[in-house]
Structures are given as C-alpha cells and as structure tokens.
Amino acid sequence: MPPRKRPPANSKFQARKPADPGVHLEPFLNYLEAECGMALNTVSAYRSDIVQFLDWYRKQKPIPLSEVDLKFLSGYLQHLNKRKLAATTVSRHLVSIKLFFRYLVLEGILAESVADLLNSPKLWKYLPKVLSPEKVNELLMAPCKEDRYPLRDRAILTMMYATGCRVTEIVSLPVNAVKLQEGYARCVGKGNKERMVSLNPVAVAALEAYLQHERPVLAKRNQSEQALFLNRSGKQLSRIMVWNIVKKNAARVGCSKEVSPHTLRHSFATHMMAGGAEIRALQELLGHANIRTTQIYTHVDHSRLKAVHQMYHPRG
Structure with a gap:
C-alpha cells in the first residue's frame, strides 16, 4: 500500500492558526473604563501589562486561549522573574492577567478562568518614607x-x-x-x-x-x-x-x-x-x-x- 500523501499547504485540511487574542484588548480596556469606572492612568497600566503578556504569548507554541493552562501561565511568571522585576511588579502583572481572563469569561469567550489558580508572589510590606x-x-x-x-x-x-x-x-x-x-x-x-x-x-x-x-x-x-x-x-x-x-x-x-x-x-x-x-x-x-x-x-x-x-x- 503506497504511503499516504501529506495535504498541500493550501489544503482545507490544514490546521488553522489560533486567532490572535489581541483582538480582545481594546474591548477589555473599554470595559475597564466604561463599566468598571477605572481612571485613565489605571487603564493605561493594564494596557501595558496585557500588551507585554500578548507579545510573550505570540512567541510561544501557537495555541488557542481555550487551551491555555496553569503550566502555560506559570511559564509567563517565570519569564517575568527572569527579567528580575520586583515582586510588586510581578504581582501587578498577575492582577492584570487575572482581570483580562475574567473579562474573557464574562464575554463568553472562555468557559472558565485558569488564571485565578495562579498564586501571587509573597510581598514584603514596605513602610512608606515620610518627612518630618x-x-x-x-x-x-x-x-x-x-x-x-x-x-x-x-x-x-x-x-x-x-x-x-x-x-x-x-x-x-x-x-x-x-x-x-x-x-x-x-x-x-x-x-x-x-x-x-x-x-x-x-x-x-x-x-x-x-x-x-x-x-x-x-x-x-x-x-x-x-x-x-x-x-x-x-x-x-x-x-x-x-x-x-x-x-x-x-x-x-x-x-x-x-x-x-x-x-x-x-x-x-x-x-x-x-x-x-x-x-x-x-x-x-x-x-x-x-x-x-x-x-x-x-x-x-x-x-x-x-x-x-x-x-x-x-x-x-
């Protein structure tokens, strides 16, 4: 029996590339501003965090958002730690990701948010500096x-x-x-x-x-x-x-x-x-x-x- 031929590159049987999750960024930011009533500076901070996450996401093995699991997200936290970011900065990135995934669940794009299973890094409580x-x-x-x-x-x-x-x-x-x-x-x-x-x-x-x-x-x-x-x-x-x-x-x-x-x-x-x-x-x-x-x-x-x-x- 002759070997089965691989379908050509333009075949309809070719695996489709997962849709880019960046399409949800602007609606998410609009949701934060219009429905959550967040200040513009706060929304801007969330934008920066999610853009960094999406840039890292695109460089990984292409998978749809529905297949993102705890191991995948833990890899991003390891990526942040390798950048030698402060624990407070890593924690803020994590909050942004959790809120982004909760929004996707709210919109029916995901069935559940796996990001909620991530634990925040332990933070030291720094006392603020004051003047006499x-x-x-x-x-x-x-x-x-x-x-x-x-x-x-x-x-x-x-x-x-x-x-x-x-x-x-x-x-x-x-x-x-x-x-x-x-x-x-x-x-x-x-x-x-x-x-x-x-x-x-x-x-x-x-x-x-x-x-x-x-x-x-x-x-x-x-x-x-x-x-x-x-x-x-x-x-x-x-x-x-x-x-x-x-x-x-x-x-x-x-x-x-x-x-x-x-x-x-x-x-x-x-x-x-x-x-x-x-x-x-x-x-x-x-x-x-x-x-x-x-x-x-x-x-x-x-x-x-x-x-x-x-x-x-x-x-x-």
Whole structure:
C-alpha cells in the first residue's frame, strides 16, 4: 500500500492558526473604563501589562486561549522573574492577567478562568518614607526667585501636603473646584470618585498668591484651559512636571533622592495620625477604597504608638 500523501499547504485540511487574542484588548480596556469606572492612568497600566503578556504569548507554541493552562501561565511568571522585576511588579502583572481572563469569561469567550489558580508572589510590606514636619516646612518654602514660576510651585507643594492628594488629582483639578473662602476643594480620585479635601491657611495663602499673580499670565496663552495649575504654554501641568518640581525643591533642602510627590501624601497621612486623626476619617481624606490600605500608617507613626505604650502599660 503506497504511503499516504501529506495535504498541500493550501489544503482545507490544514490546521488553522489560533486567532490572535489581541483582538480582545481594546474591548477589555473599554470595559475597564466604561463599566468598571477605572481612571485613565489605571487603564493605561493594564494596557501595558496585557500588551507585554500578548507579545510573550505570540512567541510561544501557537495555541488557542481555550487551551491555555496553569503550566502555560506559570511559564509567563517565570519569564517575568527572569527579567528580575520586583515582586510588586510581578504581582501587578498577575492582577492584570487575572482581570483580562475574567473579562474573557464574562464575554463568553472562555468557559472558565485558569488564571485565578495562579498564586501571587509573597510581598514584603514596605513602610512608606515620610518627612518630618520641620523638613516639610523647609520644602514648602524652597521655591524661590530662581524658578520661573515660584508661586505656582509653592502652591502645588502646599496643596499636596494640606490635602494628601495624589499627583493625578492635583494636575486634573479645575480652577472652579477650589473654594478658597470656604477652605476646601473637590477632587476626583481613583474610580472617578469625588471627595472633599480641606485647605489649611498656608495652602489658601499660597493659592491666592498664585491665582492673583501668575495664573492670569499663564492663562492668557490658552484661555480655554480650566485646570488650576498651568505650564508656560497655558495648558494643564503634567504629572512629570509636578514630579520635577518636587525633586528640584527636595534637593534644595537636602532631602533624600527617594523623595517624590507621593512622599508628601505619606507625610500628610502620618502627621494626621500623629495628631490624633481617626483611621476612618483618614481613609476618607485619602480616598482609599479599602481601610487596609490606610492601616499602614498606624505602623509608620512610631511616636503615637510609643505614647500609647507609655500611657497604658503598667511599667510605662
């Protein structure tokens, strides 16, 4: 019996190449933004993670998504570990993959999500770095005449420390959301959740000076811009610009190179705890969805813990 001939390359019996899973990326991102209400920065982070996963996926033996198993996904985690990424970064990638696969199940593309079987890497709980109240005062007064817009920079620093707002919340704050006479502002945080933040007298004075002397000059270049903090072109200040402002002034007062805009948020929270703020109130002020995120500041405030120990311990 003659040997069976192999079908030609263009035969209808040829095995079909699995459909590229990248077709689900944009619908997934739209789902995160429209239905989950995630912030644009969060959606952008998920995009980056999933794009990296899909690039790795395409380089493997071609299999459909329905045949992806735990061993296959474990291979991707090994790939991330070989890149010597931090455990927190690997954990974030894993969260992105799990959410992507859950979306595919929700859309009926997959029957179940095998990604949920993956275990997250164990993470050390890093305590956030904070500045002392004295060092914060130095930082707030650091902007000087050498800067192009010192009043704007001081207003940014004082507002970040007064409110504990994230950088994104500061740069996206519209000018009409700030009520100086009443001493508060309305900011929009993660998940498009709006909250009220208080402005102390130092922040109010810095904002008044900026609004009176520098913002009108900047606004002339782009009168349609509604953001509170503007760049020299009259457009909304970017997150990178705020990062540069904090870094430059932190260096002036001798702060560590690790100081960032988030350091002011951590300092705000820690100093509030030291002043006796209740953790539930602090959760609202910071805009944390989960109180467990806020609880880290109970570990940072050593002075308060020491005072409690001295007050209640029989040998205190």
